[in-house]
Amino acid sequence: MDKRLSKQTVLVVDDTPANIDVLVALLSEAYEVKVAINGERALKIAFSDQPPDIILLDIMMPGMDGFDVIRELKKSLRTEKIPVIFVTAAGETQKEEEGLDLGAVDYILKPYNAAIVKRRVEAHLALYDQNRALEEQISLRTLALRQTRLEIILKIMKQVYMSLG
DSSP states (O other), rough: OOOGGSSSSEEEEEEEEHHHHHHHHTTTTTEEEESSSSHHHHHHHSSSOOOOOOOEEEESSSSSSSHHHHHHHHHHHTTSOOOEEEEEGGGGGGGHHHHHTTTEEEEESOOHHHHHHHHHHHHHHHHHHHHHHHHHHHHHHHHHHHHHHHHHHHHHHHHHHHHOO
């Protein structure tokens, strides 16, 4: 199925089931929501055949924390452009700069404000879609330019050949 015709996918990563439940309840009407309770599972989903369109990622998790997860995501061409929004408790905001430096696009504070969560997810998905559309247009224009160059080269070669013969 064409990704553009189906619901966009949000991956929620948190080790606390109650936090997952809140985000799933807020987002499941508008988006397909996948969940992971740890960083390893999040990476498995992100690197699957159907990666998410956006990731809401808790910072503080046992084992692989959110910073470790985003580092792995940014290493791969396949996942580096997926927008990541960190979700964090109010007392953890000193880590905001570090997360943004690692490539996060935003932060959402716990406890969640439903309107803020929905608007930020919507805004970052719109930007991500716009960037993907622009990249597609650039690829198509580049291909057309290469084709035009090839046609010009062939015409010049034909004229050179005709003038020699």
